[in-house]
């Protein structure tokens with residue numbers, strides 16, 4: 001197994017144990033220089049010539065291929081842009097067009113709220129009697145009935161880390177004639193994914209979590225190659241047009257995955273992401289998974305041995321878990337604040353989840369040991385029981 005740990009690649013403050021790469025990955029050390037070069041040499045000197053000469057226009061597809069390698073997507077099937085919320089809207093809208101005589105979008109109650117909110121908004125906009133149906137995650141397979149147009153699921157549950165069986169659910173959806181869309185927000189860069197093998201129609205995801213693209217980094221969308229020439233993009237922006245610089249009055253979708261682009265890409269963010277993706281060039285996702293499992297198993301065993309008042313909220317079977325471990329504790333918010341004060345960063349998800357992400361590129365066994373020491377101290381000494389840790393910040 002090739003070495004996965006590469007702490008020196010990332011900017012991590014001395015002494016900080018960062019178990020929150022599942023929310024916002026740390027910055028690769030070379031990002032400031034890369035961005036500075038883009039600003040001074042490209043924007044500064046080339047100005048508008050940068051679109052061609054510096055490859056800005058090709059960047060969404062070029063970076064899409066880098067992301068695609070990590071999620072089993074063939075060359076030319078992934079494109080970057082917008083935010084994940086927008087990509088969810090775009091994918092579901094396209095999925096409904098593929099299944100015009102059906103009216104139900106199926107998702108689960110564990111899904112990240114924005115995915116459900118975007119579907120609600122789309123339904124209101126369409127105003128054609130569409131319905132969002134949500135069921136418990138474990139009931140999804142049974143809920144795929146003949147009236148389902150689109151199944152929209154996030155593969156790894158953001159709260160508990162529970163993983164859906166991508167191949168089995170996709171097969172079940174397609175057997176009933178439904179279009180399958182996977183949200184890979186907590187999968188890309190976290191666990192091995194083989195989109196091509198799953199045969200799912202579409203997938204979407206973000207890049208500021210495990211892929212370390214930085215706050216606001218662009219999202220991605222995948223369309224199965226055999227569908228890419230017929231799929232109808234709902235957000236028909238000019239950069240998804242077949243010939244944007246012909247400036248014709250009517251929209252004609254571009255070739256293949258390019259049609260899923262919308263407007264001008266965020267070139268600075270895309271440049272940071274492209275540099276962050278180079279960190280993955282020699283990372284084998286199976287090796288990463290092996291390392292992640294070792295860290296998670298160590299963490300669970302140590303916490304359960306030393307901190308009995310935390311209750312495991314994640315599946316105990318590692319095969320059913322992504323790259324995070326969550327524990328329930330009634331005063332979870334205050335406890336996490338106390339822990340952050342001790343330089344162990346995880347996060348809190350309402351109502352009572354303390355969530356810890358394991359990212360083997362920059363977290364090792366020694367970090368896990370130290371983190372558990374500090375969690376035990378917060379609990380044993382009830383350090384959470386302090387009013388200053390109870391006031392909620394705007395971002396939790």
Ligand SMILES: *Cc1c(COP(=O)(O)O)cnc(C)c1O
Nearest residue numbers: 083084085112114154183185206
């Ligand atoms: C993080 C996350 C999002 C965030 O969407 P943005 O538009 O990037 O803010 C959406 N969906 C899921 C499942 C997520 O985990």
